[in-house]
Amino acid sequence: MSSIELFENYFQTKPAVTSFAHGRVNLIGEHTDYNNGYVLPTLISQSIEVSLRFRNDDQIKGVSSEFGDLKSTINSSKDGTWLDFVRGALFFIQKISPDIQGVDVAVHSTVPSSSGLSSSAALEIALLRSLTQLHGLSLKSQEMAKIGQQIEHQFVGTQCGIMDQMVSACGSIRQAIFLDCETLQTKSLPLFSNYTFIVIHSGSKRKLSVGSYNERKEETTAASKTLNVPSLRYASFDQINLIKDLTIRKRAKHIISENDRVIEATSCLEENDAKKFGELMYLSHQSMRDDYEISSDELNRVVESAKNNGALGARLTGAGFGGCVIVLTDSEKTELMAQSILSQCPHASLITTISGKLNS
Incomplete structure (x- = not known):
């Protein structure tokens, strides 16, 4: 089931926008990112897809194919659920466009959770892509990655580095990405063909x-x-x-x-x-x-x-x-x-x- 089908079944209407972001696997360079070091990840085919539409109030209503449905508000305290990611994304997008309010959102994932394949970063980037598209905002991939990291820090509580968000926002299938986590300079490299x-x-x-x-x-x-x-x-x-x-x-x-x-x-x-x-x-x-x-x-x-x-x-x-x-x-x-x-x-x-x- 796609996030579009999930959205339509749950909310009984069509979403306004749909975006996705891939999970990643790190080829080498573990725990170096938050030490301003070097990493070498690549994208996997599995991804997270997000469909949403705006609301005219401060409510967040969400449904996930993996974690079920939840309701909250934009200003609610973090509660350890996947809606923390939605609240975080809305918080930072509101800094760019203050008139943004709540959303109805559906999330479908093929990235296994709690597996070290960066389902969290994929969700962050997919949410940010959908929200910027929904509100006609322009946000560069690197800026999106930085916001994704701040969602993790401030709304999830994990003091992660920047690798996961950068590869999810900037990476390409069948390409490794060498990332300098201090300068955020990247270099794409083809994977081995044989x-x-x-x-x-x-x-x-x-x-x-x-x-x-x-x-x-x-x-x-x-x-x-x-x-x-x-x-x-x-x-x-x-x-x-x-x-x-x-x-x-x-x-x-x-x-x-x-x-x-x-x-x-x-x-x-x-x-x-x-x-x-x-x-x-x-x-x-x-x-x-x-x-x-x-x-x-x-x-x-x-x-x-x-x-x-x-x-x-x-x-x-x-x-x-x-x-x-x-x-x-x-x-x-x-x-x-x-x-x-x-x-x-x-x-x-x-x-x-x-x-x-x-x-x-």
């Missing part, structure tokens, strides 16, 4: 609480202060031992090494070196497991299965604590690789496959 990324859900929904995510940000901020640098992108391995707290030191080690891996991985895409790219993926997972401590038994099991079955690389993707693994393999072995992993990890499931080929 190798495929497989996205597999570990079977464990992400157990990340807002507190766990924000704790990692606080730890890396503490590391930056100890090293007297604006952010860990400006730190080097030579400085690591200046951090006396062992936990903080490990967090810094991951961020510094992960930034280096993103730069190397970007060169691998440019040079069509899938073997080296895969090696960097394994190193990234090891760092997230041991130094950043955001992996889980289920995620580790999928990565080990991929490695034992000859995958070029595999790593958890997203914030961690559950969710998905991304696997790199020869395109001719994609189906066999996926089947082998799923047979060895019975709770896992295939989400999607991605490559640079037009028919992927």
